[in-house]
């Protein structure tokens with residue numbers, strides 16, 4: 655009889671488990687960094703994030719050993735002036751795709767630890783509220799590839 659109780663307890667555990675597994679799943683694509691003009695120690699990173707899970711994903715922070723700090727910025731126009739605002743966190747709903755692009759959302763990459771050159775591949779890791787760490791590899795593009803906000807990224 656005691657064994658039967660244990661069996662029931664185990665079964666309940668298995669039935670309950672799928673609910674606890676509902677999770678966000680962050681996919682990364684098209685990650686690129688335009689090379690900065692000479693002498694500028696501030697770069698921007700662009701990419702597309704997609705949550706293909708069944709729960710919201712919340713990005714709390716990002717980090718890279720190539721930069722002193724990595725933050726999420728949003729460019730906004732206030733009274734005709736372009737300003738950048740730092741986002742403390744970025745929430746992505748299930749099924750939602752968020753595009754970082756010139757003139758909008760971007761990663762602000764401050765004080766590179768060494769020069770960032772075209773052809774470099776730079777890893778930046780996103781830290782999520784559920785403890786997941788999602789790495790992304792960014793391709794550095796030469797300046798000729800970065801003129802204008804309408805630029806499309808080609809491989």
Ligand SMILES: [Cu+2]
Nearest residue numbers: 727738760762
């Ligand atoms: Cu910025």
